[in-house]
Amino acid sequence: MVNLLTFFTDPYPDELIYSAISRFHFYSGNTSFVETLEELFQSRSLVPSIEFGSHFSTLVQNLGSNYSVESLLAQNTVYPYFAPFITIERQKKLLEDVSTNGQGIHGRLGISGGKISRKQGLFYCSKCANNDINIFGEPYVHREHQLQGIDYCPHHELTLKMYPIDYREFSRNGYIRFDRRQMDLSELQEIESYEFKEVQVKLAKMAYRLLQIPINQFSIEKVFKKYRTLLRENNWLMTNTRLKREELFKAFISKFPQGFLEKYESLVTVNGQNQWLQIMVTNYLRNSVHPFRHLLLLYFFDEDIDSFLEIKEDDGPFGRGPWPCLNKAAKHYKDLVISDVEIKARDKVLIGKFSCSCGFEYTRVGPDKSEDDKWSKSRITAYGKVWEEKFEKLVSLDVSREKMALELDVSLKTIYNRIASKETSPELTEKYRAELLEWREKFPNANRKQFQTELKKTFTYLYNHDRGWLDAKFPSKRDTLHTPKNPDITLKNNTENRIEYYRSLLLDAIKECPDVTRTQLSRKFQRAYKYLSETDKEWFDANLPRKRQATTITNATDWELRDQEYYQKIKEVYPELMALEKPVRITGTLFSKRLNIFNLSVKSYVEKLPQTNKLLNEISETVQEFQIRRCCKVIDRMLEEDNAVRFERLRESCAVETKYFKKIKPYLEEYISKKQKKT
Incomplete structure (x- = not known):
């Protein structure tokens, strides 16, 4: 049977329920803590919990309708310090824990394995205590002063002091009430206490702000997505999921004063495995990480709690799909019809590839900085049938090159190149055949890929208009990889060809630069150098420059x-x-x-x-100086032809990304102004 109490010491602002009960015991006149436990919890064996509490369902029934389990948990325990960093499922179970015996609390919060030592006593701030005495007539236990890892008062930036009575020796069933006569109320601080003060004060303020947030507003699922956003914005992600671990860890360690992470039991090593920092940003479901360490990560990112709450949850480097088809020749242009994105990393840069069913494919360099980036492309990798048909139609109608570029949303250079690639004649064919044969004679061991790279225009023409002759004179790699009737002979021939080609590469380099060293050759022709040194050792030693002593080179x-x-x-x-x-x-x-x-x-x-x-x-x-020079060259041509410069057309012609073009635009405007004044 529940008996409503005739009075209760209502908690002061940010007072622990533990502290309120200690004052209730004092003012009730009970001579034994067992009597107090019986009145509040209908239990004579309950063991008090300073930070959290338990048996709240019974307590609120005795206290009346002004209280609820949720309000006590949110306003009079340290639980809000932990709530944003556990899963939604654990949040629900923890509510059940405090309603009953509270046995699962520390495990669900990860305190038992968190490695951050629990405070061995009750703590207070001298100035807070003096203010409490002036306002309420007595000091009380503030929950923000009991948070693990926090050594400063967030309000007055003073180091916290430990109350002289040890709760572990006080009484198993007892509640300690602050007695002003037992407290050091001096606001003077020892000089030694200022070590790491700047960092600790910021952490204390963040920790206190956590106590003000509704306990159901955030969970680790949402927090993790916000971390991904910060990692992506700061370029710590190599792909959609892979982390630049070593760089991140080095930057994190350097953010804190020397000795700080060791003192607060949060050491991170660059080469260590399964560390708390890695768990936080890669696999939050694996283990719960102590909230103090989450604050360290926010401090590293120069975020406070309010700014962190405003961060948008990560949807990947290219946002949440579907994505638009940017084929201007298609009826579904800019419709969100692409459901998947293929993400790759190239030179630590994220590249997203978007493929539409119409055959149009484009890429974009990520991550996206804003929602508007969804409508941009870095490069077109395939045009598709719809685009090609529109291109053919515009060519047949003899539409101007500029208009074609606008209607198909490509650069003017692309239009000229594609039209040029369609032009064919016996004279052109003979010309390009002769160029290939001449090049082949000069480099008999070169492969088709090298030809394509060195003589791109020639290769493109022959590939489009004379492929039969090209394949006969210069088979593609896939043709040489077909399984022959006698694979042993082919394998032998391929090996001999490979050796001959690698030999010619090194010999040509030595001929062109007689003083070249082995080290220089190994750097420039890594694959050839390694292959010949392992499989053709006799020729390798006979023909390559002798190894030189460093002293000899210096003196000579x-x-x-x-x-x-x-x-x-x-x-x-x-x-x-x-x-x-x-x-x-x-x-x-x-x-x-x-x-x-x-x-x-x-x-x-x-x-x-x-x-x-x-x-x-x-x-x-520099890259910027080159971009300006290249743009100025195109500007000269534009002014000569049209006596006007269209900046968007200029940007596309010079293949400069929008964000970089904005930076060089003032220089270009100044150049145009000077050119026009001269004329």
Whole structure:
């Protein structure tokens, strides 16, 4: 039978229910804690819990309609500190735990395996205690001062002090009430207490803010998706799921003062396995992670609780599907008809490939920064039948190239190239056949892929208009991989061809640059060098440069003479590179390839050549400088042809992404203004 109490010491703001019960015991006049337990919980053997409590269903029945299990849990325990970092299922079960005997609480919250030590006593802030005495006439136990891992008061930024009475020695069934006579109410702080203060105060403020959030508003499922958003925005994800683990861990460790993570039992090592940080951001269902460590991650991301709550949950690097078809020739243009995206990583950059049933395929570099990115594409990888039919129709109608580019949503250069690829004649065929045969004679061991790379225009023409002759003279790789009647002979022939080709690569490099070293050859021709060193050792040792001692090289090299030689070569070839119809970015690597000087792209090597180094520094281009030069070249042509510049058409012609084009646009506008003034 439940008996309503005639009075109860209603909890003060942020007071633990444990503290309110201790005051009830004091004011009720009960001489034994067992009597108090009987009145509140109808049990004489209940063991008090400082942080959480138990048997709340019985307690609220005795207290009356002003209380509920949920309100006590949310307002008068430390549970809101943990709630956002456990699953929805555990949240429901924990409500059942506190309603009854509370035996499963610590396991569900991950406290038992969390490795963050529980506070061995009751804590208070001197200034808070003085304020409580002035306002309420007595001090009480604030829940924000009992949070594990938190050593500072979030309100006054003072270190917390431990109440001198140890609850572990006080009484098994007892409740400790703060007595002002037992407390150090001085607000002076020891100098030693200021170690790590800046970090700890921020963590304390975040922890207190957690106590104000409704306990059902968030769960680890939602928090994890927000973490993914932060990881993606900060470029810590390599693919949709794979983490840049080493880089992330190094950055995380460097964020905190030395010794901080060790002191607060949250050490992270770069090479360690199954660490709490990895669990938090990759597999939250594996184990519960202590809320203090979640605060450390938020601190690392420079987030507070309010800003974190505003973060959008991650839907993947390219948002939530479906995605639009960006085939402007199709009736379903910009309709959300693509249900899947294929995600790959290239040079640590995410690439999303979107394929429509009409055959149109495009890619986009991710992750998306805004919802508007869904309507953009980086590159078209396949046009499809619908697009091709529209292209053929526009060509037959003799529509202008510019209008075709607009109607098909491609660059003007693409239109010119596709029209050129359709043009054929016996004269052109003979011309391109001769180019291939000449190139083949010069490089007899080269493969079809190299031909396609070196003579792209020639290859494209022959592939489209003379494929039978091309395949006969230069079989594709897949043709040579068909299983023959006598595989042993074919395997032998393929091996011999491979050896001959690799030999020719190294010999040509040695011929063009006699002073090349083995190290330089191994870097430039990695596969050939390794293969010949393992399978053709006798030829390898006989024909490659001898291994040189470092001292011999240093003493034998006339750096001044080499500096003058390289300087002159670069100075001669530079105007040719700048005059190329198709601009190329001027870099040390470019000169290295053009002049067959292997080390011009190696900074430590070039620094030994002062004239060469100075010249390279003067003429080498950043990516932005090259984009500006390339755009200016197109601007000159536009002004000459139309006496006007359309920036969107300019951007497409120069293949500059929108976000980078915005940065260089002011320079282009200034260039256009100067050009127009001259005319």
